[in-house]
Amino acid sequence: MAHNSYEVMMSLALDALLTQEEEKELNQHLQSCSTCAQLWDDMTIINTMFTASAEVAPPANFSANVLARVESYESGRRWYPWIVGVLVAASVIAASLWALPALFLSLGLPDLLAEWPVIGEIIDAATRGYIAIQIGVSWVVELANTWFSYLLNEPASLAVILTALVLASTWIGLLEGIKATRNAAVSSQTA
Amino acid sequence: MLTDQELVVQVINGDQQAFAELVERYQQAAYNLAYRMLGNPGEAEDAAQEAFLRAYQHIKRYDTSRPFKTWLLSITSNHCIDRIRKRRLTWLSIDEPLPPHPALTSSAPQPEASTIAEERNAAIQALLSDLEPDYRMAVVLRYWYDMSYVEIADIMETTESAIKSRLFRARRMLAEQLQTGSTLALSVAMESA
């Protein structure tokens, strides 16, 4: 038998996986082959060295650190549906507001405005209200800026920022919708 | 005392305290595996923590017919092997001298005994670090976890005969290192033999 198969047997012998006959065969070869005997000696040294080595213990704060990671994962998971929900709601609101002018036109609103100028006045008032709100928003944004670095360190900050985005997109959409509707109404009045 | 399987059921039902108990039980097993594979206490801590977090995230995938420890160690094993492979892609040197492990330096009562333990450990880590990750993992699971070939094959998702050949090749390489390697490894090895 080649040296190689005795080498495999040595490894199995260290794991006590040889039959008695195999063990005998290996021992006989080791007595007659100095190359294999040397390898066996070295493998035995390694084996003794590794067998004697104990498990190393983790640092004292290990389990606290694991639980902190778990908690941060869980809190992220709690926020996630809200963040997704807010984003979806924002897109839906913004898209529907941008679509308002077309909707109003198809409903024949310009004709209605021509008949009832008061509706135009209401829209004007709403526009002025919007501008006032916009001023308010810029003030809030200013305030948010001041607290930006603090908010970034809080998981809730993302939700706050997203809410601000939703409000902003809602207002912009509303303004555009009103403007377009009014323009359409004015042009239909003058026509 | 609750079994691991009972604790897992509680974790699935949202009890983080039950997971804390599992961490207590297996932190040393996971940490030691990461340390033996990565050779660096700081990286080992991060890797073992990551393994626990992954176990938590995928707890529903745990097959209760398997021992929890085996499952956890297989997650730890995959994660460590990934890290070693990624490490090769970066410029991080693997040849940096390994710092002695703090657990070996701080808790030993006698300074002399601690030095010997440190040296022996450094020699073992030096020997291990020259092995390919797959070979290193087989050796670590065999020696520190006293696992059978079948159990090692289960964790490493391979066959028993692959483990048989990995262990044989790893041992031959380690033996050759003893002949050609550093005198430190040799002297410490002789001392412990």
Ligand SMILES: [Zn+2]
């Ligand atoms: Zn031979």
